[in-house]
Amino acid sequence: MNKITTTPDGASFDCDPNDTILRAALRAGVGMPYSCNVGSCGNCKFELIEGEVSHLREDSPAWGERDQKRNRWLGCQARPDGPCTVKFRADPACVPLHPPVSRPAELTSVTQITHDITEFRFMADGPDDFRPGQYALLHLPGVKGARPYSMCNLPGEDSWNFQIRRVPGGKGTEALWAMTPGDRVRMDGPYSTAYLREDSPRDLILMAGGSGLSPMVSIARGAKAAGMLKDRQLHFYYGARGEQDLIDPILLGEDLADSVRFTAALSDAPETSHRQGFLHDVVAQDLGDALKDHEIYFAGPAVMSAAIQKMAHEAGVPMDQLHFDEFY
Numbered sequence: 001m002n003k004i005t006t007t008p009d010g011a012s013f014d015c016d017p018n019d020t021i022l023r024a025a026l027r028a029g030v031g032m033p034y035s036c037n038v039g040s041c042g043n044c045k046f047e048l049i050e051g052e053v054s055h056l057r058e059d060s061p062a063w064g065e066r067d068q069k070r071n072r073w074l075g076c077q078a079r080p081d082g083p084c085t086v087k088f089r090a091d092p093a094c095v096p097l098h099p100p101v102s103r104p105a106e107l108t109s110v111t112q113i114t115h116d117i118t119e120f121r122f123m124a125d126g127p128d129d130f131r132p133g134q135y136a137l138l139h140l141p142g143v144k145g146a147r148p149y150s151m152c153n154l155p156g157e158d159s160w161n162f163q164i165r166r167v168p169g170g171k172g173t174e175a176l177w178a179m180t181p182g183d184r185v186r187m188d189g190p191y192s193t194a195y196l197r198e199d200s201p202r203d204l205i206l207m208a209g210g211s212g213l214s215p216m217v218s219i220a221r222g223a224k225a226a227g228m229l230k231d232r233q234l235h236f237y238y239g240a241r242g243e244q245d246l247i248d249p250i251l252l253g254e255d256l257a258d259s260v261r262f263t264a265a266l267s268d269a270p271e272t273s274h275r276q277g278f279l280h281d282v283v284a285q286d287l288g289d290a291l292k293d294h295e296i297y298f299a300g301p302a303v304m305s306a307a308i309q310k311m312a313h314e315a316g317v318p319m320d321q322l323h324f325d326e327f328y
Contacts, residue, residue, distance in 0.1 A: 002080040006030075007049055007087050015080050020056070021046070022075030023100060023188070031094035037076045037137060037148055037191055039063065041326035044075035044088075051084030057145060093193055098129035105138075105160065105187040107179050113163055115244055117213065119152065120176060122160045124187055130155050132196040132222030133215045133297060135325065136162075136189025140175040146188065147172035148327065150215035150299065154222055160187065165211035194297065194323040196222045202295045202321070203232050205287070207279055207308060209239040209300025213247065215325075219297050220252050220260060229259040235287070235294075236260050239279030239304065241268040280307040284315070291315040297323045 001014040004021055015024035022044045025032040034044040042062030048071045055063070056077045063074050075088070105124035113119055130136070130151060137146035153161040166173045179185075196219045204223060208216035220236055223229055240246055249262040264274040265282040275282045279300075287294070292315055298308050305324060312322055 003083045004080060005083070005085045006090070007085055017079065017081075019079065019102075020076055021053070021073075021078045021080060021084070021086065025075065026094075026096050026191070027099050027101075029095055029099060031090045031092050032075055032088060033091045033094050034076060034191075035193075035326040037135075038146065038327075039074055039077045042074065043326065045072050046075050046078075046086045046088035047072055048078075049085040049087055052081040053078040053084060054081055055079075096190075097131060097195075098190055100189050100191055101126060102186060102188040105185055107181050107183050107185070108159070109181060110179075113213075114247060116166045117163055117211070117247075118166065118177070119161055119163045120179075122162075122185070122187060123158070124160055128155050128158060128160060130160075130190035132218040133323065134190040134192040134195050134218075135215065136160060136187050136191065138162075138172075138176075139186040139188070140172055141179075141183075141185070143171050143175045148191070148325075150192070150212075150218070150325075151190075152214040152217040154218065154225060160189075163211075163214040163217065165213075167211075192325050194299075194325050195219075196226070196297075197295060197323070198222075198226045198228060200295045200321075201232075202293060204228075204234045205283065205291070205294045205296045206234065206236045207239070207283060207296070207298035207300070207304075208237070209279055209304045210245075212299030212301075212304075213238065215299050216297060217252060220256060224256055224259055229256075234260045235283075236262045237265060237279055237283055238262070239265045239267065239282075239300065242266060243269055243272060243274075246274070278307065279304060280311045283308075284311050289315065292317045292321075295321050295323070299324060299327075302327070 005012045013028035035041045039060030105122040109121040111119040135150040149162040206216040
């Protein structure tokens, strides 16, 4: 184990030589800021004061030449080569409710959802402690680096289920689609601060696009299980290009049929019985100024995420009512 000391407070935690500084911090209950966990968002940058580290991903989009000159590294990609002293601003909101655990997992079933979205069910050693909306990192055979995928089910079901969109040419999804029940992977989680806030008194808006379906399904199910929908409304918006991309609302669970207002928005379907247009535009048309009175969760492509954030800002939605992971 390598000792990681934080400055200026002098606190410390242990980091396995094969672990990253971010994940070791979270396992130790330290609130190191983060979001994507794969080198894309830059939220986990830290300054290396003493010691040496190695970077797992040299082409990280969030790590450039300027960072290297300033001795700044990404916590999710930096592995310590020995004891280190690091500097970052800890965030209490990032202290994990359930510290992430790396463990083996076995694929037990594969279920087709749409023409390009499939649900993969894994059984893993240890408890399935996660919150609706969180994700896990899967270390897949033949793929360099972990891939983050959000769970679609609820804790307590003794499995970790992921609804994943197949990306043509994507190494992670190609590896997943080549797997069959009985194959094993290493799974690390849970991660994410964009989980369901059960104590919020506000109505909920969930927006999903493409691969962002999985965490929104989990949040919808979690809200129902927590009794939140007895006195709160849940608006579930799903954005897709055409009819072939649509999901059946029954995916949310038969018990949610009367509790959730489901709306599909199709951006490239001139002849359809569903709403036409981009997801954020349809939501703005429906809710307008009332957006700021809701707890908002969303997941999907980067372009969609940016458009939703812009819409929410213009509507005066406080940032602490927006919950999303920055997968860019």
